[in-house]
Structure formats: C-alpha cells, structure tokens
Amino acid sequence: MRRGVGLLLVCALAMGGAPPAAGQPTSQPSALRMAITRDEGALNPYTYQTGYPGWNLMTLIYEPLFTPDADNIPQPWLVRQYTVSQDGRTWTFALHPNIRWHDGRPFTADDVRFTYEYVRRNPHSRWTGQVRTIESIETSGPTGLTIRLNAPSSGFAAQPLADLPILPRHIWENVANPRQFNDVVGSGPYRLAEMRDGQFYRLVANDQYFAGRPKVRELVLPIIRDATVTFTALRAGEIDTTVRPLAPEVVAEFERAAGMRVARGAGYASTILQFNAEHPVLREPKLRVAIANAINTRLMVRLLLLGYGVVGSPGYIHPSSPFYNPAVTFTASKSRAVQLLNELNYVDRNGDGIRDLPDGAALRFTLLTLAGNPVRIRGADLIRSWLRDVGIDVRVVAQEDASIIAQVWPDFDVCKGRRFDMAVFGWSAPVMNRTTALRDLFHSDCRQGTINIGGYRNPALDRLGADLAAAVDPARQKQILFEMQKIVAADLPVHTLFYQDGIYAYRPDRHAAWVYQKGQGIVNKLSFIDPPRR
Amino acid sequence: MSTLAAAAGLPAVRRRPALGAAGWAGVLVLAALVVMALFAPSLSPHDPEETVGDPFQPPSRAHWLGTNDIGQDIASELIHGARISLTIGFLAAAIAVGIGTAVGVVAGYFGGWTEATLMRAVDLVLVVPFLPLMILLAAYLGPSFWNIIIVIGALVWARPARVIRAQVLAVKALDYVEAACAIGCRHGRVIVRHILPSVLPLALAQFILAASNAILIEASLSFLGLGDPTAKSWGTVLYYAQARNAFLSGAWVWWVIPPGVLITAATLGFAFTGFALEEVLNPRMRGRRGAG
Numbered sequence: 071m072r073r074g075v076g077l078l079l080v081c082a083l084a085m086g087g088a089p090p091a092a093g094q095p096t097s098q099p100s101a102l103r104m105a106i107t108r109d110e111g112a113l114n115p116y117t118y119q120t121g122y123p124g125w126n127l128m129t130l131i132y133e134p135l136f137t138p139d140a141d142n143i144p145q146p147w148l149v150r151q152y153t154v155s156q157d158g159r160t161w162t163f164a165l166h167p168n169i170r171w172h173d174g175r176p177f178t179a180d181d182v183r184f185t186y187e188y189v190r191r192n193p194h195s196r197w198t199g200q201v202r203t204i205e206s207i208e209t210s211g212p213t214g215l216t217i218r219l220n221a222p223s224s225g226f227a228a229q230p231l232a233d234l235p236i237l238p239r240h241i242w243e244n245v246a247n248p249r250q251f252n253d254v255v256g257s258g259p260y261r262l263a264e265m266r267d268g269q270f271y272r273l274v275a276n277d278q279y280f281a282g283r284p285k286v287r288e289l290v291l292p293i294i295r296d297a298t299v300t301f302t303a304l305r306a307g308e309i310d311t312t313v314r315p316l317a318p319e320v321v322a323e324f325e326r327a328a329g330m331r332v333a334r335g336a337g338y339a340s341t342i343l344q345f346n347a348e349h350p351v352l353r354e355p356k357l358r359v360a361i362a363n364a365i366n367t368r369l370m371v372r373l374l375l376l377g378y379g380v381v382g383s384p385g386y387i388h389p390s391s392p393f394y395n396p397a398v399t400f401t402a403s404k405s406r407a408v409q410l411l412n413e414l415n416y417v418d419r420n421g422d423g424i425r426d427l428p429d430g431a432a433l434r435f436t437l438l439t440l441a442g443n444p445v446r447i448r449g450a451d452l453i454r455s456w457l458r459d460v461g462i463d464v465r466v467v468a469q470e471d472a473s474i475i476a477q478v479w480p481d482f483d484v485c486k487g488r489r490f491d492m493a494v495f496g497w498s499a500p501v502m503n504r505t506t507a508l509r510d511l512f513h514s515d516c517r518q519g520t521i522n523i524g525g526y527r528n529p530a531l532d533r534l535g536a537d538l539a540a541a542v543d544p545a546r547q548k549q550i551l552f553e554m555q556k557i558v559a560a561d562l563p564v565h566t567l568f569y570q571d572g573i574y575a576y577r578p579d580r581h582a583a584w585v586y587q588k589g590q591g592i593v594n595k596l597s598f599i600d601p602p603r604r
Numbered sequence: 605m606s607t608l609a610a611a612a613g614l615p616a617v618r619r620r621p622a623l624g625a626a627g628w629a630g631v632l633v634l635a636a637l638v639v640m641a642l643f644a645p646s647l648s649p650h651d652p653e654e655t656v657g658d659p660f661q662p663p664s665r666a667h668w669l670g671t672n673d674i675g676q677d678i679a680s681e682l683i684h685g686a687r688i689s690l691t692i693g694f695l696a697a698a699i700a701v702g703i704g705t706a707v708g709v710v711a712g713y714f715g716g717w718t719e720a721t722l723m724r725a726v727d728l729v730l731v732v733p734f735l736p737l738m739i740l741l742a743a744y745l746g747p748s749f750w751n752i753i754i755v756i757g758a759l760v761w762a763r764p765a766r767v768i769r770a771q772v773l774a775v776k777a778l779d780y781v782e783a784a785c786a787i788g789c790r791h792g793r794v795i796v797r798h799i800l801p802s803v804l805p806l807a808l809a810q811f812i813l814a815a816s817n818a819i820l821i822e823a824s825l826s827f828l829g830l831g832d833p834t835a836k837s838w839g840t841v842l843y844y845a846q847a848r849n850a851f852l853s854g855a856w857v858w859w860v861i862p863p864g865v866l867i868t869a870a871t872l873g874f875a876f877t878g879f880a881l882e883e884v885l886n887p888r889m890r891g892r893r894g895a896g
Contacts, residue, residue: 297849298849298851301852302852319659319660319853320849323853373659373675376659444833444847451674452655455653455654470743
C-alpha cells in the first residue's frame with residue numbers, strides 16, 4: 071500500500087516536473103538538483119530521519135569535528151591539530167579559529183563541550199551511546215578543548231568525533247524537547263534556505279565558510295519516492311543526480327546515455343547468510359562450512375548483481391577496506407560440502423533425497439528473507455536450490471521487515487535472544503566502517519556484541535574483541551582484526567555472500583567534481599568542498 | 605446476443621437459452637488455459653525454476669520471451685504460472701462460494717433475525733472499500749500462498765450470498781417445499797434435499813465469476829509484493845518485472861505485456877463463461893431477458 075500511495079504522489083511530482091510547479095523554489099539556474107527519496111525532517115541533528123542520505127545531508131549544515139575521507143578514515147576538519155596521550159585516554163584539540171555559525175556568531179570550544187553534554191542529557195539513538203566513554207570535557211580559551219575518556223577507545227575518532235555534529239549553544243541551551251525543535255542554524259558549508267514538507271529542500275552555499283567557498287552554489291533536493299520516476303526524470307534532464315544508487319540492470323543504459331556519467335565504487339553494505347548459532351544443529355561450525363561450500367557466491371554476483379559487486383569475504387571485511395586480511399579466503403566446492411555432510415553423519419536414511427540427522431529427523435531449515443527486496447528473495451531462492459542439490463531441505467519464507475526483525479533481532483536488542491534458523495540478511499555500510507565492527511558482530515556478550523544477532527560464541531574471538539576495543543594504534547588494530555577475520559572465516563557464524571557496488575549516475579555538465587567515498591557513494595561533503603588547509 | 609434474440613422470438617419462458625457466442629469463447633479460452641496448466645511441464649521449453657541463461661536477455665530462439673532477472677526463461681515461467689494462478693483462482697472461489705452459499709441458504713431459509721443479521725454482514729462487506737481492505741488484510745496476514753487464498757475468499761463471498769439468498773426465497777415458497785415442511789421434515793433434510801439442489805446451478809455460475817475476480821486480485825496483490833514472492837504466478841512475474849526496472853530498461857515489452865495478456869485472458873474467460881452461465885441458470889435473469 072505504501073508503494074501504491076507513493077507512486078501516486080510521485081506521479082503528481084513528475085507531472086509538475088521536479089520540483090513540483092505548485093511549490094516551485096526560487097532557484098538560480100546554477101542550482102544542482104539532486105533527488106532524494108523521502109522527507110528528512112528539519113535536517114538538524116535531532117530531526118533528520120535516515121542514516122543515508124539524511125545524515126550526509128544534515129552534516130552539510132551541522133558539522134562534526136572530524137570528517138571521514140574518501141577511504142573512510144576520520145580526518146580532522148573543524149580541528150586544526152590534535153594529540154592523543156600515550157594511554158589513549160586524553161585527546162587534546164585546537165579548533166580552527168575563524169569558524170562562524172550561520173547567524174554570524176563565532177563557533178567556539180564551548181559549543182563542542184555543550185553538544186557532547188547535551189546529547190548525553192537528551193537521548194539520541196545514534197549519539198548518546200557514543201559519548202558514554204567520555205569522563206570529562208574541558209575548554210581552554212575559544213579554541214582549546216581536552217576530552218578525557220574513562221578507557222582507551224579504538225573507535226573514538228570515527229564515533230563520535232567524525233559522527234556527532236556540533237550544535238550552537240546559544241540556540242540550543244534552553245531547548246528541553248529537541249525532537250520538536252526545528253531550528254537549522256549550523257556551521258557547515260551549506261545553510262537551509264527553504265524547505266517544504268514532502269516536496270523539496272533548498273540549500274545555499276555559506277560564503278563565510280572557514281574552509282573556502284563550496285563548489286556548488288545552490289543545492290535543490292526534490293523528494294521523489296519512486297525509483298522508476300526518479301531515473302526517468304534523471305534521463306530527461308529534470309534532475310542532475312540522485313542519492314539513489316543505480317540498479318545493476320540499468321547501468322549499461324545510463325553509461326550509454328548522452329550527457330550522463332556513472333560513478334562506481336566499492337559498496338560496504340553487505341548481504342549475508344545469517345546462521346542462528348544457538349540452533350541445535352546449526353551450532354555445529356562444520357555444518358555451516360558445508361552449507362557455505364554449497365553456495366556459489368560468484369554466480370550470485372553474476373546473476374543478481376550482473377557483476378556489479380564483490381564476492382563476500384569469509385572474514386566479513388570488504389576487500390577494499392584497509393583492515394581486510396587478504397590471507398583469509400574461501401572457495402566454495404560442492405564436493406567439499408558433500409564430504410563434510412557425510413563426515414557429520416548426516417545421510418539420507420529414508421531415501422527421500424533429504425539427509426537425516428542421526429536421530430532420524432530430516433536436515434531441514436527455514437530461510438527467512440525480506441519480502442520487499444527482490445535481490446534477497448532471488449538470493450534465498452538460489453541458496454534453496456543449491457542446498458537441495460547437496461541434500462539439505464530449505465523452505466524460503468519471505469516476510470515483511472518488522473516480522474523478520476521480530477524473529478532475528480527482537481526489539482533490536484541482541485540480549486533478547488532469537489528464534490530462526492537462517493536468514494538472508496544484510497548490514498548497511500556504516501557497520502563496515504566501525505573500527506570495532508567484528509567485535510560488535512561476533513562478541514558473545516550481548517552488550518559488546520551489540521549486533522551479534524546469531525548468538526555466536528567463541529572465547530578466543532571475545533578476547534580479541536576486548537583487545538580491539540581498547541587499541542588506539544591503527545597498526546595494532548589491524549593486527550587484531552587480521553586474527554579476528556581468521557576465526558570468523560574458520561567458524562562462519564555468518565556467510566558473507568556479496569557486497570553490492572555503489573553506482574551513481576549524474577550529469578557532469580552540472581557538477582563533475584564528485585568524490586566517491588569508499589563504501590558510501592558520492593553524497594558526501596567532499597563532493598561539495600575541499601578539506602580545510604591545516 | 606443470439607440467446608437474447610432466440611428468447612425474444614419465443615414467448616415460452618420455460619425454455620433454457622443456449623450458451624451464447626461469448627459464453628463459448630469464454631469456455632474455449634478457459635479450456636486452453638487449463639490445458640496449459642495441466643501440461644505445463646511438457647509445454648514449457650525450460651524448467652522455470654532453473655537458471656538457463658544470462659539474466660535480462662531479450663527474446664531469442666532459445667527464449668521466446670527472454671529471460672528474467674536471474675536468467676530463468678520467462679515463457680516457461682508464464683506456462684507454469686497458469687498452474688498457480690488458476691489454482692488460487694479456483695480455491696479462493698471455492699471458499700468464497702462455500703461461505704456465500706452457506707450464508708445465503710441459512711439467511712433465505714430461516715428468515716427473521718438470522719436473515720437480518722447475516723444480510724447486514726453481507727451489506728457491510730459490500731460497502732467496505734474493497735482495495736484498501738484487501739491490501740491491509742494481505743499485509744497483516746503476511747505473504748503466503750494460503751493467506752492470499754484466505755484473503756480473497758474472505759472478501760468476495762458477499763455477492764454469491766445475496767444472489768443465492770434470493771433464489772432460496774423463491775424456492776422456499778414453492779409447493780413441494782411447503783409440503784415437505786408440512787409433513788414435518790427436519791430443516792436439515794429440507795435444505796439438503798430440496799433447497800440446495802435448486803441453488804447449486806446458480807452457485808456454479810457464481811463460482812466461475814468469483815474465480816475471475818480471484819485471479820485478478822491475486823495478480824494485483826502479488827504485483828504489489830503482498831503475494832508469495834517465491835511462487836511463480838503471473839502476478840509474481842509482474843512484480844519482479846516492476847521491481848527490476850522493466851519499465852526503465854524497455855524489457856516491459858516481453859516481460860510485462862505477456863503476463864498482462866494472460867491475466868486478461870483468464871479474467872475474461874471466466875467472466876464470459878460466468879455471465880453466460882448465469883443467464884442460462886438464473887431463473888430470475890432468464891425471466892427478465894425473456895420479457896425484454
């Protein structure tokens with residue numbers, strides 16, 4: 071129903087051109103039109119709606135202290151220099167001296183201190199947890215700042231430093247109910263000039279920006295809910311680009327189209343076969359390895375993504391990531407799958423073509439998959455037919471998002487357990503970017519393995535996870551992550567199927583200086599402004 | 605229609621008119637589709653579950669209607685799809701007509717407050733906006749083969765119930781029924797021996813019409829992604845075509861039009877047959893047409 075209604079609205083939008091005639095924004099001809107998919111609230115840190123592209127657009131207006139570079143390594147942005155103490159617990163920053171809020175007031179270290187304390191007092195699903203490691207914050211003068219942590223934290227630069235946008239204290243200090251507060255005065259390269267609910271946003275370059283003038287004068291963001299309408303508008307030249315990635319089946323066509331260019335790069339969102347490691351049968355790693363051996367991930371990438379993707383790495387980490395361990399590999403082999411199943415003594419005892427457990431029960435599982443996602447449904451169907459070939463019976467059940475979550479990840483809280491066999495699941499790109507991703511994914515303590523939805527348990531991995539969380543030195547982090555990938559690849563608590571490439575189409579005559587941020591795509595601050603000189 | 609002319613030419617109302625040209629056309633189309641469903645494995649060039657080529661191929665000698673998003677033969681999908689689409693149509697219609705007949709007979713036979721209650725329920729189902737209710741129900745129950753059948757069955761029983769009740773009212777007033785009552789036959793016996801046989805032909809016509817409706821509903825639900833996405837019905841083929849951008853890439857010519865034509869054919873086939881049967885079997889309609 072949602073889609074039906076969306077389609078109607080979108081038709082209305084498309085007929086009026088984009089943005090709609092009724093609410094025509096007063097845009098200059100130089101405006102860059104980038105279609106977004108839904109309303110994003112007031113685009114401030116407490117009202118933006120989506121992790122992508124909402125956060126990316128919001129951070130054009132409100133800025134965190136650091137910003138991830140094209141390789142996703144957090145780099146100082148509002149910060150001119152910083153030092154970390156030997157014990158990893160004290161971070162000292164010097165801010166750029168000439169930053170101003172959009173209303174002209176100076177941006178100071180006091181605003182930073184205020185923000186970090188504000189998100190602690192006013193719960194926010196994304197940031198309140200990130201600032202929990204902070205013991206104290208002190209300012210010295212308008213640009214000096216010292217943050218002390220209660221323990222060294224490997225992920226601190228990524229989250230919160232490069233994630234939590236700074237709020238202006240003079241506007242927010244008396245705001246008691248931030249979710250109802252729609253102010254949009256930030257410090258970023260763009261300020262919000264106009265917005266109309268459900269129709270469009272118009273952002274205008276901030277000429278006083280401390281790092282120089284943004285490359286695009288004006289950014290118009292029409293909301294187009296339907297993918298087909300979005301891409302038809304792009305091809306017709308009614309919009310210049312879109313935050314939507316291009317579907318594999320239309321890439322070739324957009325590459326051929328006149329006046330259109332396609333940017334393609336690594337995508338960090340994963341598609342995985344998630345096992346319930348607490349399942350009485352699937353808890354056996356050898357069975358999971360046998361299942362993985364029956365699945366032809368190469369063919370999946372060719373069929374489902376038409377080659378626009380990367381075959382999953384058994385250690386979960388994407389081969390383009392700086393933390394990828396190239397020594398960890400996996401090559402599927404059907405005969406190996408058969409051999410492992412035989413070794414486990416799972417053989418067909420009653421001649422129905424399905425292997426049976428020693429107690430006589432058939433080797434039969436339910437595979438959950440998301441009903442709204444054709445790639446995942448098709449993927450699940452391929453897995454079903456390949457597992458059938460080695461004598462494992464799989465029933466594919468496609469369900470809505472909410473009912474999948476209720477079984478796989480009740481209340482988004484791993485501590486609440488799980489009831490499923492296997493699921494075709496996936497994690498979004500930010501998970502790959504977490505320094506502690508492998509601890510979060512596989513630590514057996516549900517407060518540390520916050521996304522260990524399979525309930526996987528391995529003391530060796532737990533120890534490494536704890537070491538990782540406290541490691542501040544990147545070389546040490548890499549060393550630990552290499553070890554963790556080996557364990558994951560041997561046990562396969564999840565079987566990583568593939569990572570779909572990010573593919574984006576744009577009109578280069580309108581704006582060509584797009585920066586592809588690894589795993590994330592072209593909608594990022596670096597596409598609109600160069601990093602500040604230190 | 606020839607039946608009309610024939611009926612108008614002959615004043616005798618008692619004579620049953622023959623199935624008209626449209627009716628025969630409907631029966632032929634239906635027969636063709638049923639044959640297609642029955643002999644799907646030998647008719648289809650490939651196994652529809654098997655990846656037999658590259659994905660997104662345009663029509664060729666090997667694949668008359670090209671391949672879908674995972675390289676399955678679309679023509680074979682459609683031939684096998686007849687099985688699921690027709691099965692769902694028949695089963696849902698059977699449920700709908702089953703409920704409708706039970707409600708119609710009970711309401712018509714017993715009358716009084718039983719009738720009032722049941723017929724208000726019928727009115728309720730008839731006036732509730734159909735499409736939103738159907739989508740809501742399907743989304744609530746979740747996508748599966750049987751849920752789709754239940755949703756359709758639960759929503760299209762009202763019309764058969766009305767038609768059958770009217771017929772029961774007429775039959776009930778006939779002498780032999782009154783006689784049966786007078787000699788003290790139990791209600792159950794009267795209903796089974798006298799009422800049901802006289803409404804069954806009507807129920808058959810209603811069944812065919814409900815099946816036509818059910819196939820259309822199944823296709824719409826599946827297209828919206830509310831059907832069972834792993835069952836190969838015509839609606840599911842359309843769902844994947846839309847989800848994998850057939851409208852953007854030009855593949856709609858061989859990926860959207862053929863299932864559309866099949867759905868239309870099945871719906872029309874059922875509808876023509878049903879209307880023609882209704883005309884033949886419904887004594888009220890026969891009378892009206894005869895007089896006009």
